[in-house]
Amino acid sequence: MTEEPIEAVYRVRAPAAAIRARVEALLLEQTVELPREALRSAFALEHMVGSVLSTEEEGPGCYRVTLAQPALSAAGDPAQLLNVLFGNCSLQPEIELLDVRVPAGLAAAMGGPRFGISGMRKVADVHGRALTASVLKPVGLSVAESASLCGTLAASGLDIVKDDHGLADHPFCPFAERVRACLEATERAAQGTGRRTIYVPNLTGSPRTVISQARLAGELGARAVMVSPMVIGLPLLHELAGGLGMPILAHPALGGSLRIAPSALLGKLFPLYGADAVIYPNFGGRFSYDRAECAAIARALRSPDSAIAPAFPAPAGGMRVENVRDVLGFYGADTLLLVGGSLLGAPDGATLLSRCRRFVEEAHSFPYPP
Amino acid sequence: MTEEPIEAVYRVRAPAAAIRARVEALLLEQTVELPREALRSAFALEHMVGSVLSTEEEGPGCYRVTLAQPALSAAGDPAQLLNVLFGNCSLQPEIELLDVRVPAGLAAAMGGPRFGISGMRKVADVHGRALTASVLKPVGLSVAESASLCGTLAASGLDIVKDDHGLADHPFCPFAERVRACLEATERAAQGTGRRTIYVPNLTGSPRTVISQARLAGELGARAVMVSPMVIGLPLLHELAGGLGMPILAHPALGGSLRIAPSALLGKLFPLYGADAVIYPNFGGRFSYDRAECAAIARALRSPDSAIAPAFPAPAGGMRVENVRDVLGFYGADTLLLVGGSLLGAPDGATLLSRCRRFVEEAHSFPYPP
Structure with a gap:
């Protein structure tokens, strides 16, 4: 046998x-x-x-x-x-x-994704449409600035606001204070929107640090976390997924230079090790993957050929308010859309809020199933 | 400031x-x-x-x-x-x-290497010449076969016998039993040679597993360990080095395909994260580095440009009993020579023992400082 x-x-x-x-x-x-x-x-x-x-x-x-x-x-x-x-x-x-x-x-x-597409939809309480997400950056924002930005993004109706992957336990924006303040900001925004945006802290450091950040994030009320598996080590993603009890977004940092096809590394190994959603450079952005590569990654995530749950493709980059529907036309609505720079380049908070609202509206109006 | x-x-x-x-x-x-x-x-x-x-x-x-x-x-x-x-x-x-x-x-x-060249020399009690090492393989040997091979290699007078990096906690050769048996084999060999070869177990798995293997190895009397930093994650090497109390050999597995110059990854980052000796493919073997690249790795390890201790270059591959002195002529004697396949291809134990003895003699007779 x-x-x-x-x-x-x-x-x-x-x-x-x-x-x-x-x-x-x-x-x-x-x-x-x-x-x-x-x-x-x-x-x-x-x-x-x-x-x-x-x-x-x-x-x-x-x-x-x-x-x-x-x-x-x-x-x-x-x-x-x-x-x-x-x-x-x-x-x-x-x-x-x-x-x-x-x-x-x-x-x-x-183990594979413990939540995957269906589990993340339950956590986010989003069904029948794509998930929308943006990011807290630049690195260098204080806790108050991060929370303020998080609040604005949440007020626009985004499903998810995540830390930048380069946010560590920096002295100018310590992890515990940032997580607490950003979670409070999403609570306040929820009083206006009626639904609580999921704030996703970035866990990074040695395994001991990552595990203790995960514990703290859970205690403070976080409902999902992000890691960069190639930076912290794929085996730590595996360990984390085993005991975390919330979805994990995986960021591709340090992973692009391997001589491993992106559809194999990001599309198959990341979910096998426990990622519930996998962020990857979308075509048309400042990174190098083309449409065929992006389609292969999304396909591998959604239709695993091993006995694990389907995970969310989370294309990032190359997206603007103006082409959200084109991107969804390419991927379909079982997608987590991550828009960063094209929103955050807004000259002021009011413009940022209205841009984000348009992004959210465009994503919500896309038909499902496509 | x-x-x-x-x-x-x-x-x-x-x-x-x-x-x-x-x-x-x-x-x-x-x-x-x-x-x-x-x-x-x-x-x-x-x-x-x-x-x-x-x-x-x-x-x-x-x-x-x-x-x-x-x-x-x-x-x-x-x-x-x-x-x-x-x-x-x-x-x-x-x-x-x-x-x-x-x-x-x-x-x-x-932190850098906690032992480095001078600390590893003290642990091995080897001064004024290169260190010699070989490896337990193939993966698939039982505990008894591993210990027997370890004993033969130790009896030849090698300074170090290490696990293959592909040896995990396999059911046919469990970690704890293997480490115990191989340490005993080096003890027995020491009664003949008068000096105890350092057996180096390979630690691998999720961070929790690696940390518990490290603890167990120490309790059983191991005096050094090996990890593959790119496989387990560089941050775990850092965490391990901080509390281990014995030298760490680093293996390059999974690290070769990065678009990072080997002299930067293996020669600078591995020791910065805590490696005391860094194994890398020697020129002339079945891998791709040329002489200039190998020299650059060795130079970076021995002469760090940051405030950390010098670490041992451990070239592996492309070495036979016949060219040990040429290899030492290239690197000098502040080197950990790792010879595997060319010894282990011996048809029987007696041939293996005599080949290893010649390797050891060749290495010992190389003048120091070169």
Whole structure:
């Protein structure tokens, strides 16, 4: 009764005459890390060595290779899974990780999104339309300024206002005071709007700090948090999701430079490790993903091929009040729309409020299901 | 009394006509994340916005750009420092991080190697020559097989025997039993050799698991541990180093694919976060670094430009018994030589023992200082 294998898809660049040997080396590198002839352990040969499922030529000297690795090699461990997928071969520039599929047992051990799309909709009490979000920035605002901005954004009817991912426990805007003040600001705004915007604090630091920030955020009444999994470490996202009891938004900082396809890293691994919504650079913004990449990320999040819950795509950037409906036409309404700079560039609070209201109206009026 | 800034050096690809604007955008992206004209906070403008120290043309459309970012932006936080250096701009393929210099205050907050070269020499009681090390692999060995291999390697007189980085708490070789058995194997070998080889367990998993493995390893008598900082998260390395009381070897898994120069990631950031010895792919092996890159990593580790202790370069791969002295000729004797596959490919235990003894003899006979 062996568990189904982990499937990993790579792009491998090698001359045709060498591809067979290159793929064999890749297969062994990720688990036993010795050539087959040096394996004198029968157990290792039988249970740790995977197999090559397919090698397809994509172009001259460029192959799409699918490996099956024993689920046992990952030991149900969120760190070791990364080693099996892209540990040592990350050091080999001719290798890219394109796709990942984990078997049901490992997916269950990893946990996946604990809230996902349906759980986040319940927490936000938003059904039948896209979620709208904006962000507290620039870093450098005081607690009072952050809370004031948070209050204005909440008053516009946004569903979510999140910290910038670069907001840490800075001395000019300490975490505990900021979270308390921003939650109060959303309470006050709710008296006008009739619905309480979810303020999402950014958790960052060493694991000890992140865990204690999470606890404090919960005690103060936060209903969701954000982390940057590549900055704090994917295994900490996994640990956090296991005991948090509220949705986690994941930010892609530090994650873009890996030779891992964004649809695999952001679309598959982030939710596998517990993200309920995944922020990624939308097409048309100041980052580099094109429409096809963005569509692939959204598809992977909403239709997981492992036994985990669907997660929200949260495209950010490249959005203005004027094109919200076009963006929703592209993604459909099971989307968390994150608009930052194009709103926050407003010259004053009144303009900011009216811009945000228009953004919210545009998003609310988009038909669902699309 | 403002602290000295963090200096970050990037390669930026942009047309000459656009480079000025591109560098301004990079400068702001990493801290305030809004265009200058949208910054309505005087504090943010004055204290969060860094400056461009230099922009040098390396070639057509390719520039070496040095930025000074306010130390305050990192908040003395090991996660937030990564954001300031390479958070959002990791998502922009035209940007590479080439070098990093942190001011003394931030270096002190980060801690650096707690043992470094001199502390590791004391722990190993090795002075006046290079340290020698090998590895327990393949993954798939049982506890008894691991301990037996560890005993053979220790009997050859190696200073260090470490776990493979892919060894987790696998059911066929559980962490606690493995560590206990391997430490006992080094004890037994010491009765023959007169000196006790340091067995280095690999810590991996979520932060909670890693911290509990570290505690257990210490209780069982381990004198050093290994982690893969990019797999478990650099901030966890920082947390671990703060309270561990023994040297930490750092493995580069998952770190190779970042658009960060290896000399910056492995040579500067790993020790800044607390690594006492840094393993990296040696030239001539199955990985991609060339001699110049390897020399730059070793130089950065041994001669830190921030106020932290020097750390051991631990080149791995591309080494055989026959070229140990050449490798030491290249690096000098303040080196931790890690030889794996070329020893472990031995057809039997007797051959393995004699090969390891030759490796040890070659390393011991290299003159110091070179």
